[in-house]
Amino acid sequence: MRLIKNFLILLIIFSNTGFGKDFKELFVIYEPLNDPASIEKSINSSFNTMVFRLSGSESPSNIWKIINAGNARKDFISSYSIKNFDEKSFLQVNFDKDALIEVFKELKIPVVGNSRPVVLILMKVDSGSMDPYFITSYEIKNSIDELIQNAIFNYSNSRGIFIELPDIDLTDRFDLLKYEKLIDSKDFISSKYLSDKVVTIDLTKVGLNNWSVTGDVNNQYSNDEFYEDFFEDFDNYIESEIDMLLSKNAVDITKEELIKIHINNINTLLDYKESRRIIENMVGTIQMKIISFDTDEIGFEVRMLGGFKTLEKQITENSFFEIIQGSLNDKYLRLEYKQ
Numbered sequence: 001m002r003l004i005k006n007f008l009i010l011l012i013i014f015s016n017t018g019f020g021k022d023f024k025e026l027f028v029i030y031e032p033l034n035d036p037a038s039i040e041k042s043i044n045s046s047f048n049t050m051v052f053r054l055s056g057s058e059s060p061s062n063i064w065k066i067i068n069a070g071n072a073r074k075d076f077i078s079s080y081s082i083k084n085f086d087e088k089s090f091l092q093v094n095f096d097k098d099a100l101i102e103v104f105k106e107l108k109i110p111v112v113g114n115s116r117p118v119v120l121i122l123m124k125v126d127s128g129s130m131d132p133y134f135i136t137s138y139e140i141k142n143s144i145d146e147l148i149q150n151a152i153f154n155y156s157n158s159r160g161i162f163i164e165l166p167d168i169d170l171t172d173r174f175d176l177l178k179y180e181k182l183i184d185s186k187d188f189i190s191s192k193y194l195s196d197k198v199v200t201i202d203l204t205k206v207g208l209n210n211w212s213v214t215g216d217v218n219n220q221y222s223n224d225e226f227y228e229d230f231f232e233d234f235d236n237y238i239e240s241e242i243d244m245l246l247s248k249n250a251v252d253i254t255k256e257e258l259i260k261i262h263i264n265n266i267n268t269l270l271d272y273k274e275s276r277r278i279i280e281n282m283v284g285t286i287q288m289k290i291i292s293f294d295t296d297e298i299g300f301e302v303r304m305l306g307g308f309k310t311l312e313k314q315i316t317e318n319s320f321f322e323i324i325q326g327s328l329n330d331k332y333l334r335l336e337y338k339q
Contacts, residue, residue, distance in 0.1 A: 026053060026114055026160055026283070027097050033082060033089040043080065046093040047073040053160035054100060054283070056112035056246035058239070065107050076100050097281065101305070105253050113283045113310060115317040117196035117245040118162040119238075122189050123148060124177075126204045132177055137165045144203070144227070151231070151238075159242050166193050196245055199238075203230075249313075251284050257307035257331055260291065262299045264324065265337045272298060275337045278320055284310045307331075 029046040033039070048063055055062050067073070080093045104111050125142060126132040135145050152163045166189060168176070176185055189198045201215040209223040213230060217237050221229050261279070266272050275298075280288055284305035292299035304311045308331050315321050315335065325334040 027095040027100070027281070029093045029095070030083070030157075031091045031093060033091045039080075039091060042091040043077065043093060044073055046091065047076065047095075049158050050076070050093075050095050050100070052158050054104065054111055055109055056159070056250065057110070057243070058159070062109050065109065066103055069103070069107060071103060076103075097283070098286075101253075101283065101286070105305075108253075111251045111253050111283060111305070112160070112246050112249050113251045113306070113314050114281075115249050115314050116161050117249070118164070118194065119197045119199060119241065119245070120164055120166050120189055120193055120195045121148075121152065121199045121201070122166060122168075122185055123200075124202045126202070128205045134168060134173060134176070135165055136167055138167065147227070147231070151234070155238055155242065159246070161242055161246065163238070168192075197241060199241070201234075251306040251310050253305050255305065255307050256286065257304055259302050259304055259308055259311055259331045259333065260299065261302055261311075261333050261335060262292070262297060263321070263335045263337050264297050265339070266298045267296050271337060271339065275320070276300070278318065279315075282311070282314050284314070308333075 027050070029049050031042040031046040031049075033042050048060075051063050051066065052058050076095050076099050078094045078096045080091055083090045083092045101111065103109075123135045124132055125135060125144065127142060130141065133141060135148050137149060140146050140149075149165070152165065155161065156163045172188075172192065176183060176188065186198045186200050189195075189200075199216045201213060201217050204212045204214075205223075206212045211221045211223065211226045211230070213219050213221065213233075217230075217233050219230070219233055263275055266275060276288065279285055279300070279302065282304075285302060286305060287303040289301055290298065291301045302311065308328055312323070312326060312333065315323060315333065320338055321335045322338060323333060324336055326332065
């Protein structure tokens with residue numbers, strides 16, 4: 001199991017990026033730094049995580065494909081620095097998006113865009129020693145809670161995907177627990193929260209030495225081997241779901257198109273810089289230039305990997321823009337910048 005010991009600290013760091021369907025710090029990795037002398041090791045580890053994120057696959061073959069082609073890990077790093085949070089040190093590594101995309105294209109490694117799926121995990125625990133409850137992101141009632149929290153963060157961090165434990169209010173929690181035989185919990189959560197996938201798992205201790213797990217993971221476990229065996233099944237299930245979801249957001253790196261974008265509500269220099277930065281940081285953006293400028297509107301021509309549909313999807317799932325008008329045939333989008 002790849003569990004992150006400093007989960008709560010790292011969660012604060014990444015929460016500051018503003019979670020949504022658009023992964024805003026896709027090319028920034030925070031790596032725990034236990035010893036300043038181990039910077040080289042942390043850089044290597046952050047590169048591996050970056051390849052996993054961008055390719056949508058945890059296969060180490062992609063890493064070795066890049067290295068064996070004569071590339072050094074440091075070739076893809078634009079900067080790095082040591083950050084301290086709550087007396088813990090982290091290496092913040094900023095990767096060069098263009099350099100990474102170029103080598104991925106050359107080596108025909110699949111690329112996943114900034115649009116990343118959201119997975120909600122509703123996990124109920126009934127240990128017999130206390131009332132049944134749902135695991136949350138902010139509370140620990142049992143040792144398994146922290147293990148689940150850490151595992152979920154690790155999936156999110158290494159794969160660049162949003163996996164969350166929904167924080168259910170008291171009324172909904174009461175209804176789900178009291179009327180569990182009458183309420184479809186998956187449908188209930190889907191109606192309350194936006195997501196691409198809802199996973200439901202119930203962990204129930206039956207007798208002194210056995211656990212019964214039902215839902216999307218379904219098995220019986222002995223008490224002595226429960227943690228190890230359950231987490232192996234849980235890991236296999238979640239990883240397969242991540243692989244499937246990320247494959248749907250793959251960018252066709254063999255296809256390029258020129259697309260014209262007009263953005264309304266650009267009133268200051270800061271608006272211009274920020275709106276341009278957001279589009280330039282999208283995975284498929286190769287080149288971007290200004291083609292027009294008016295009082296509160298600016299026009300760009302963007303060369304985009306994957307073409308019009310890739311750009312449209314990433315903008316649709318970005319919280320900073322709203323699509324006002326678009327044409328697939330004309331390769332044209334009119335957007336409003338939301339400040």
